[in-house]
Amino acid sequence: MTAGSGAEPPIVSRARAVLCETYARPPITLVSGAGAWVETADGARLLDCVGGLAVNVLGHAHPGWLAAITAQASRLAHASNLYYTEPQVELAERLVASAFPSRVFFSNSGAEANEAAIKVARKWGRRHRSGAHTIVTLAGAFHGRTLATLAATGSARYGEPFQPLPAGFRQVPRGDPGALDVAVDDDVVAILVEPIQGESGVVPLADDELRRLRGLCDARDCLLILDEVQTGMGRTGRMWAHQWAGVVPDVMTCAKGLAGGLPIGATLVGPRADVLEPGDHGSTFGGNPLACAAALAVLDALGRERLIERADQIGELLRESILGLAASGLPITEVRGRGLMLGVGLGRPIAAATARAAVAEGLLVNPIGDRTLRLVPPLVLTEVEAQLAVERLGRALSAAAAEPEPGPG
């Protein structure tokens, strides 16, 4: 069967029998990958502009990354956090050097990194702000799927079935400084935002807005927490997206690309917010030597292969070429985002149809809602591959635009 078309492959019914169906996925089974390419069980090669949802920053089977995890696994894959390990301490040193003066708590995912940030804010509020504990977030946010991060996310669709969610979160509309001014009252201990909202369609926060948030946090004695789970690790053309705006957060979270495909999360806590003490938090797997060795290999490759500068250059190339498709009459309204975190806005509700047609053309892209395609490819994507991706995207958009529009309901 060709990837994404024809009869249902057996793995779909096997999965339906034994997996909780929390993901709506096309009938594509991925079996291997190399660089920016993945191969399906039926032998199709797809140019991967999803990159494990911004995880595979070095692409698939990167030689340096493979060598590092193989060597570490053969020595010590896991050790309890009751003991020190060299890769964990070295990774923390290098993360701190890449970001701002801080100390690091390691976990296993973006949601966990944000949970740690929420705990930091709560403890800081008890210690410095008479127990103030409300955290302000922006509409359209996505901070994870645990109960507290769902409350921070504030989306009815994700959170409603699981009420009651933890209290202490307040959401304000995006781009409304007046509403923010009112919302950040005496109960508020922190503002938590993504520099570019990923899950709601690649919606950037302007650098000025980020600077304004920093100013507001200073004026009201709150913490600025930046969720760089998706924007971090060079993806936007800077190591951390907030570095474009020249602001320094009090707390920053990262995950996704950090270990290039092994689970890890990290919460960086600046001196002002450095309140965690022995016993306050913990994680069995958080920052284990295998994940940390993988992350060190990612940092090495980012530097050696100049992947952060390349993310900026290839991102611009992609943006220009996609806007070229718009100029040729395809229903593209805008390209949002920075570096290799791009959202292609569509003038018609054909995102899902385009993603399906793209598979037939040999390309993976991620539809968000009806009218956005997200491109978060590996940072190793070459110029030639970027041009190929745009050609394939153009053909997919033409095919999807030629289909009859879905009717209401």
Ligand SMILES: Cc1ncc(COP(=O)(O)O)c(C=O)c1O
């Ligand atoms: C900005 C942001 N924060 C948090 C998360 C949650 O990360 P995880 O799925 O690793 O828990 C995501 C995941 O998409 C994200 O994009």
